[in-house]
Structure formats: structure tokens, C-alpha cells
Amino acid sequence: MQNNLTIYNTLTRQKEIFKPLHPPFTGLYVCGPTVYSNAHLGHARPAITFDLLYRYLLHLGYKVRYVRNITDVGHLENDADEGEDKIEKTARIEHLEPMEVVQNYMNTFHRNMDQLNTLKPSIEPRASGHIIEQQEFIKHLLNNGYAYEVNGSVYFDVLKYSRKYKYGKLSGRVLEELQANTRVLEGQDEKHNPVDFALWKKATPEHLMKWPSEWSDGYPGWHLECSAMSVKYLGEVFDIHGGGMDLQFPHHECEIAQSTAALGKESVRYWMHNNMITINGQKMARSLGNFITLDQFFSGDHEMLEQRYSPMTVRFFVLQAHYRSTVDFSNEALQAAEKGFQRLFKGIETLKKLKPSDESTLDINDLRKKCYEAMDDDLNSPVLLSHLFEAVKYINSVNDGSEKLNSADLDTMKNLFNTFVFEILGLKDETEGKTDEKLTGDLMKIIIKLRQEAKNKKEWAVSDKIRGDLKNAGIVLKDHKDGADWERE
RNA sequence: GGUCGGUUAACCGAGUGGCUAGGUAGUGGUCUGCAAAACCAUUUACGGCGGUUCGAAUCCGCCACCGACCUCCA
DSSP states (O other): OOOOOEEEETTTTEEEEOOOSBTTEEEEEEOOOBOSSOOBHHHHHHHHHHHHHHHHHHHTTOEEEEEEOBBOSOOBOOTTSOSOBHHHHHHHHHTOOHHHHHHHHHHHHHHHHHHTTOOOOSBOOBGGGGHHHHHHHHHHHHHHTSEEEETTEEEEOHHHHHHHSOTTTTTTOOHHHHHHHOOOOTTOTTSSSTTOEEEEEEOOTTOOSOBOOSSOSEEEOTTHHHHHHHHHHHOSSEEEEEEEGGGIIIIIHHHHHHHHHHHSSOOEEEEEEEOOEEETTEEOOGGGTOOOBHHHHHHTOSTTOSSOOOHHHHHHHHHTSOTTSOEEEOHHHHHHHHHHHHHHHHHHHHHHHOOOBSSOSSOHHHHHHHHHHHHHBTOOHHHHHHHHHHHHHHHHHHHHTSSOOBHHHHHHHHHHHIIIIIIISOOOOTTTTOTTHHHHHHHHHHHHHHHHHHHHTTOHHHHHHHHHHHHHTTEEEEEETTEEEEEEO
16 A cells, blocks of 8 residues: 655644555544534534545545544533533523434534535444443543542543653643643532543533443543544554644543553554634634534525535635635635636536547646645645646647647546546535436527527527526526537526 | 744735745736627735845744634533
8 A cells, every 4th residue: 555645743743654554444533523503614624624634545545444423412612601511501492302402413514514525434423322432441541540530520630641641742731831820710629630631520410411320420521432432443543533723632632641541552643633714813613603604604694694605615615725724714715716616617627528639738647746746745735726727727728729638648637637626625516416407408509509590690689688588597608609608607 | 921833915825945836806818799708818925123045935033913722510
């Protein structure tokens, strides 16, 4: 399994050549959503980023097991609330069962992910379905002496851990400074140290989501599910763990601590983190209330949106930036992405119609090499797109007759677009698959022919009326030298 | 205050010590009964101040500004 893929490992803060532990197999774990509200643009970022990685690994020939969890227990909303479980809180407001809320938002999330054309993970485990595994994990930590029980809750002993291992290695935190900076808040008296974190929390009587355990009726700590489920499905040591940059600390740091303490070794080989989507320069987040949901993008139903943006426009928008850069939302940027996406796909349409020449004026192998180099360079999708746009320009020139492609190169070019645009970038033609497409096409041919006859007789009023009426019906005619094309508005 | 990252033209967004990234918009042109579209060509850059270098947007230092995270029961 040869490849030149390099990925930026947050652990070492540099790009490293990707070498899986057990080729051709490779494991990928990505932190999925907490399903207590509708998915917003921020959720699209990791989904698309790691979909790109998953697709590229598949393309390179790896047998990938892609695990993305659904968090359906735990998580607090913010400092203001009184320790209510996020999911439980929403449940109370809407008078629904907690699991009904979970199901509802999970369904929406899945629909949105399908719209964005992300491939489904191999396994999508839910925290609530792995309570026993999490409890087993806690027992392991208690036996190892890295956890302690107080009043039915179990906490991880960070200080003890740090005597043997380095706590904070992923996020660059220094334990002493963390202790110095920790805010002193109520409810921590159970902990031996403020930096300790919960593995199991005893539930209050009114808490709805709780499970029996030998310590108490309660619920697992947030960080635990990822450790327990990744080990279960990918093994004690696996290749890639991904997630948003905002999860680096404390979530992933605690995951590392738990797993290392329980297993006695590093569990994750490559840590990858996508950057944030910003809006007016600030992170788009549920908790900040500055989010626009994916459904709102797709429908245009939000006061900040000047128009609707199709799922592929959103996907293209995300891919046009490198995953480790922030991307700032704006209508202008989305509209530019929409136009760019259309230009790319018009190029593909033109490519389909090209006639081969006897010779080629393009070094197609060089183009292919550049495309692979871009992807190998830590998934540099914007550079890949720039090469594809260069190719589009070339395709148009061939169409105009100023450049040439021979038959073999033409096939290679089609292949290249198929591979990179559809297979790897995961873009798709949104006009395809509509019903009666063939019939519509045939009808349009007849209409255009009739109009052409009118034009030949210089009956401009007739031809303009046809064009105008079609426009009212949502169809745009585009005249050119030998005939006319049409497309939906 | 600490840790990490960023500051590129009208907007978005790559990037290497010397060679036009790319997209959108703008401008000019081709095509055209008109319109639209399409295509071609093309203008405006590298936060500030120093330093290293024959040469720096790219390396180093300082400053300014912006952002993420800094555990609460999760």
C-alpha cells in the first residue's frame, strides 16, 4: 500500500507521512454531533473534512473503518444553567421524551449529511448504547488506580496520571498553570483536585437520563464515550482520530488521559483537527446563538441569508478553504462559491462533448500529478480545485479550437474529473436525477427548433415571446452560433 | 494573564526565499437581430517596524490587531 499522503498531526504539530498500523486496513474515529438541536454550518465542517479524508483513503485503496459517534447523553449547555443535561433540557421545553428529541435531531442530521453528499460512516455508535462498555472502562481505571469514587460519582485522577504520563501534550497545556487558572466553583468539593474530570456522575432524583451502576444510578462523563467506543470498534491502538479544534481541550486531552491510563499506551496515532466556521469573525456555535442551520441555508429562510444556497454550494464553499483555516461566512463568499461550482460543472459538461484531435497540446500527466500532490499535502482541497479550474480553462480552449487533446488524453481527462470531482471531493450534479428529464430534454429540442425556424424568418416577436414565456416557466435560453442551449433557472 | 493559531488584493482563499495560485466581482474583447449566457484577456496584494540575504509576502525579532481554548455539575 504505497502512498505519499501526509497529514498534519496535532500531537506533533507537523505534517507526517501517513503510515497505517495494519495496512491495508485503517481506522478513523471522528467526534460526531451532540443531537440536541438542528445541525448548523459548523457541523458541516468536520463532516465534509473527514468525508474528504475517508473518500481519499478509500481511493488510495485502504480498507477503512470509519466510526463517528452520536452523543446522546450528557453535555451541559453553559454556565448559566443549573447543571441540566442538554438533552434533558430540550426535552422539558418541548415536552418530549429525551430519546424522542435525540431521534428527531439525529434524523435531521442524517438527512443534512445525505444532502451534503457525505458517505455514511461504517459504524455510528451512540453513547447511550454503550453504557456497559463505559462502565467497564471505569472499572479498569479504578483497578489501575487512576480513578476514585466519591458519593456515587467517579472521577479521573489527573495528578496521579501526570506523575507517569504527560497530561496536556495535545493542547500544549501545562498542568501547574491549569491548576493556577482554574476557577473555583461550587460542586467541585467531591473532586480531589479541580483538574480532575468526571467518569461517572450520580444523577439527581429529577434527572431523567440515568442508568444503574455499582456506584450509583447515574450517567457517564462526556469524554468517556469516545474512549470506550473507539477502543471497542477500532482496537486499543488505531490510526486517526478527528474532530473540531474546539474539542482539543479538554475533550481530547481527557480522552488521551483515560485511554492511556486504562491501556498503558497511546491509543491514537494521528490526531486531526478541523478549524471553525466563523460568522462576523466569531466561531459559529450553538452556545453562542450565532448559528445558521443547514436547513436554513438550503431554504434561504434566515434573515442573514440573501438567497438559498444548495447543499453542493455549501460543500464547495467548505472545500474551497483548507480544513485547518477558519472560514468566514458571508453571502458574498457563498455566492462566489455558487458561481465557481457552476463553472466547474459547466466545464465537465463541455468535456463530455469534446472531439479528440490527433495530438495533444497539454501534459495531462503533469496535471494528474499536481492533483495528487495537492491531496497528499494534508488534503489541500483549495489547491486541488485551482488545478481543476486550470483544467476547465484548458477544456474550454479545446472546445474553442485553440488547444488540442488526443483520444487517449481525452479519456484521461474524463477519468481525472471523475476521480477528483465526484469520487474524492464528493461533488455532484444537482440537476441530475430529476423525473422526466429525458422527456423535458426532447420537448425543449422541439421548442428550440421551432423558435429557430421563426428566427430564420426574422420573426423576432415570435422568437422573443418563446424565450420570454420559457423564462416565466423557469427555463433560460442561451443562444449561440449554431443553435441554443437551455437550463433551469 | 496562559497555550495555540491567524493578519494576502473589492470579496473569498492557496502559497514557495527569486518564477501569473484559483474562484467571485470589476474592466476590455469575441459571439450576437436584441437580451442573457458562455468563452478569452486583464487591473488592484501580501498588518506595522527592524534584521538576515544578492534577493523576503515567504526566515528571525519586536509591536499592533483578530480568533480558538483555558474543565461547571458535562
